[in-house]
Amino acid sequence: MSDITDLGVASLRDGIRTGKFSAREVADAFIVKVSKGKALNAFIVETPEHALAAAKAADDAIARGEPLKPLSGVPLGMKDLFATKGVQTTAASHILEGFEPVYESTVSQKLWDAGAGMLGKLNMDQFAMGSSNETSYFGNVISPWRRGGGDNAPLAPGGSSGGSSAAISARLVPGATGTDTGGSIRQPAAFTGIAGIKPTYGRCSRYGVVAFASSLDQAGPMARDVRDCAILLENMAGFDPKDSTSLNLPVPRWEEALSGDLTGKRIGIPAEYLIDGIPTEIAKLWEAGIAWVKDAGAEVVEVSLPHTKYALPAYYIIAPAEASSNLARYDGVRYGLRELAEGQNLQEMYAATRAAGFGDEVKRRILIGTYVLSAGFYDAYFTQASKVRSLIARDFENVFSMCDLLLTPTAPSSAFALGEKSDDPLAMYLNDVFTVPSSLAGLPAMSVPAGLDAGGLPLGLQVIGRPLDEQGVLNAGLAIEQRAGFAARPEQWW
Amino acid sequence: MSVDTATVKKVASLARIAISDADAERLAPELNNILGWIEQLGEVDTSSVEPMTAVIPNTLRLREDVVTEGNQREAVLRNAPQGEHGFFTVPKVVE
Amino acid sequence: MTESTYRIQGETGEWEVVIGLEVHAQVTSNAKLFSGAATTFGAEPNSQVSLIDAAMPGMLPMPNRECIRQAVRTGMAIGAVINKWSRFDRKNYFYADLPQGYQISQLFHPLVGEGQIEISLDDKDPEAAVKTIGIERIHVEQDAGKLMHDQHPSRSYVDLNRAGVALMEIVSKPDIRSPQEAGAYLSKLRAILRYVGSCDGNMDQGSMRADVNVSVRKPGAEFGTRTETKNVNSVRFVMQTVEVEARRQVEVLESGGRIVQETRLFDPDRGETRSMRSKEDAHDYRYFPDPDLLPLELDDAFLEECRASLPELPDAKRRRYEQALGLSAYNAATLTADADTARWFEALLAESVRVQKKGENEVARAAANWLLSDLYGALNRLGKDLDASPVSPEQGAELLALAADGTLSGPLAKQVFEIMLETGEPAGRIVEERGLKQTSDTGAIEAVIAEVLAKNPGQLEQYRGGKEALFGFFVGQTMKAMGGKANPAVVNELLKKALAG
C-alpha cells in the first residue's frame, strides 16, 4: 500500500470504513507529516490531540460495530479564521495572539460533528487580507512548489487561505477549510494545484468566523480533487439560525450526484476575461478547458459581462469599508493585545494597540475603508460601489439566461515569488481579477487544477455557477479534472 | 481627489491607528495610488441603479424573545487583558 | 391649535425658543435586540452579557422579533407611517462602552416614519389648549454599556449588561416652543409608551432619557443654531434644560457671541448646561448598512397582528370617559393620564357593573370620585402608589355597591373605608361585624326623633315659631343619636313630619 498521506478525503473515509487501515493509523501518518513540514510554515498551532481524539472515536465506533459518521476519522486542517473552542484563534494577527475562544464556529463544529479531527490551525493572510500569505503575523507560508530549472526562490502559496493550500498540496492534510472573500479559496488552490470551492453566499454559516467583509465572506473546502471538495462542503454547509445571512435550505447530496457528463449544459465564455497581458499559457489552458467541457457534452457560448473591469475597484471599496468597521472591535479591552504606555488615555490606548496589533496590509485596508466611508465621500465611493455591484450581479443574471455555467481562468498568473509583489499593493490586488466578480455577486465558484506553466507551476480553471448551483459547478469541475489528468505534485524539499 | 499626509493622519486618527509622520509620508502616495485607481468607478452610469442590499435574495429572520445566554461572566472576561471585580477595565475616562 | 406665547425677554427684545426632543426609550423585552442575553435591571455586572454583546470575533447579530413588534406598535400608536422595508446601519465610533466599535442603529431607512402626538397645555380642560407635535421618525438601535469612574483611582470599569439592549429613538420635529410644552410632550409620550407596553417609562432607571435640542430666534426669524443636551432623565430636568439653555443662548447672542453646534450636559445640582469636551472627529460616524443583517421586511400579517394588539390609547380613552361615562373633563384626564391608573379604574368599573348589575355610565361617576378623592387621599397619606394600594379594585367595588344600595351613608362609607385600609378586611364583613349598616327602620328612627324633640323643647319651640334654620340641628341630633347609621333621607322625611307636629 502507498503512503496513507497520499490519499484524499474520500479514500481515507472509505479505507477507515472498510478496515483497510485504522483511523489511528491515518491520524498518526498525518501528524508525522505535519511535524516534518515546519519549513512550509503552514500551521500556526498544531493540534495532534484533537485529531487523535477523533480517530479514537472512529476506531471505537468500529470496534463496537456502531455506524460511522460521514467523516469519521478524517483529519483536516482548519484555517485560523475559524474560532475553535479552547484553541488559539488569531486570524494570523498579533492583535489576537493568545486569544482562546470559548466558542466554536458553526462550520468547524459541523465538521467535528461529522467525525473529522483537527490537525491544527492553518496560517493565512492576516484577517484574510492578502493574496500571497505574506501578511501573516506568524510569517510567510512557503509554497511546496518550486519553479523548474533550479530556481529555488520561495513561492507564494496564494492567499488568503495559503496555509490551507500549501498543507494540502504538500500532503500534510488531506483537506482543509478555507474562506473566500474575493478569491481566497480559488486563487491559492490554483497556485498549488489543488481544488477549492466557494459556495453560494449564505450556504456556510459565518458564525464564529472572524469577519473580514461580511457581505462577501464565505467559507468553503479545499482538497486535492473535486469529489473531496463535494464531501467536505456537504459537511460544512447548512442553515444556521445564528447567522442572519445564512440560507434556510437543505444541503444537497453533492457527492452522490457528481457526474462529469455535461450533456445538455451550456457553458459561457466571458469575453471580458481575456484581459490584456494574460500569459499565453493561461489563454491556452483556457482553450483546452473549452475543448474538455465540449468533450464532456457541453455546448460552449460566447457571453459578455460588460462591467467586469469595475469589479476590482468596487471590491476595494466595499471590502475595506466593511473591514474598517468589522475590525473596530479589536481595541484591547475585552480580548487580545493591549498596548498602554504610562499616562495614556483610552483613545490613545486604542490607537497604540491597533498600531501594534495590525499588520501593514490590514492597516492599509482599514484606512481605505475609513476614508471611503467618511463624511463627504460616502456616496461617491460606497454608494457608487454598491450600485456597480448591482450591475455586476445583473451582468451575471443576464448571461445565466443564456448559459448554465461560466468557464474562466482562476488567476492571471501562476504562483509568484514571495516578495515579488509585496511592495506594490495594487499589483497584488489585480491578482484577484477573475475571482472577485463572482464574489461580489455571491455566486458559487470553484478552481480545479488543470495544467502547468512553462516553469512547471500549477494553473487552475474556474467554473462559476448560478446561485445555489454548486452541483453544476462541481460537475463541470469534475469533467475538467477527468480530462486535464492533473497528476503533478511538488517535489519534497522541506 | 488627492490624499495628503494631513488627510492620512486624520483618517488614521478616525480609525484609531497611531501613525508616525514617516508612516503618513509613506502611506499618502500609496493610498493615492489605490484611490486613484478606484476612482475609475466614477465612469459607470449608475443613475438608474439601486445599491445592492442582499447578495443572494433572502430576508431577515427574527429570533424569539427568549433569554438563551448569560451568567457566563467568567467566559466573557477570560481573554480580557485587564479586568477586576467582574469588570473589564480601561484607563480612567474623564467625562 | 394653540400658539405658544412663551418668550424670553432679552435686552434686545423677545426671543422665541425652538425645541426638538430625541427620546431614547428602552423597549420592553426579555432578551436584547440582537442577542439572547437578559435585560433585567440591576443584575450583577457583566452577568447579562452574551458573546455577541461582548463583540467576540465572529459573533453575529440576530434581531429580536419582540423588539421590532413593540417599535411597530409604538409607531402605530402615534399614527405614524410604518416602513415595511427598513434596514440597520452601523454608526462607527470608539468608546469603552461600545464593544463592537459601532452601534447598530437605523439612519437611512428607519422602521417608523412620520407621526404625531397631541399635547394638552391645560390640566383642567384638556381640550382647551391642544397642540400637535410632529414626530420625525422612530428607529430601533442598541444601547451602550456602562462605565464606572469612581471605583478605582486610575481605571474606569466597564459593565456590558446594558450593551445591546433595544432602544427606540423617538425623534420629534422642532415643533416645541416652551418648557411647558417640552414637559407636556415628554409626559404624553411616556403615557403612550406605557399604554402600548413598549417601554416601562422608568426614567430613574434610565428606561427613558431625552436629548434636548434647543435653539432661539427672534419671533418669526429663521431657525438658529442648536445645541443638543444629552441624556436628560426626568420631565422636570427637561423643562429646566430648555429654560436655562435658552437663556444661555440669548445671553451669548446678545453679547455678540455665536452659538456653537455642540453636545452639552445638564447639571441638575448647579442648574446649568455645560459643553462636553468636543472631539474634532466625534461627528464622523461613517454610517453604512450593516452587512451582517439583511433588510428587515415586514408582511401584512405581522402588521395586522401589531395593530390588533394595540390597546385603547389615552386620548381616545379620555374622550370615551367624558362622553360615554359622563365623567368631568378633569376626572377623565386624570384617570387616563397613566396606563396603570386607567387600568385600575377600569377594573373597579367592571367589578362595580358586575356586582351592582348596572350600566357603566350609572356607576362610573361614583367610582371615579371615590378613586380620585378617597383612595388617592388615603394613598397620599400612606405614601403609596396605586399599584401598592392596600385596597383592591374588587374591594373598592364592594364598598361602592354598599354605598349605592343605601346600606352605607356617605359618612358611613368613609368610616368603613378607613377600617378597610387598616385591617384589609372586605367592606361587607366590616359592616356586618360592626353593625355599621345604615338603617331605614322608620319605627326606630321615629322613636329616636321623639326622644330628641323631648330633650330639646326650647329649639322645638323656636322652630315651630318660624326659625326653620333649626332643621339642620334636629337632623344632626338625630343622626348622632343613631350613631350615624340612619338613612338621611328617611330621617329628613320623618323629622319634617314630627316637627310639623
Ligand SMILES: [Mg+2]
Ligand atoms: Mg441624539
Ligand SMILES: [Zn+2]
Ligand atoms: Zn440614538
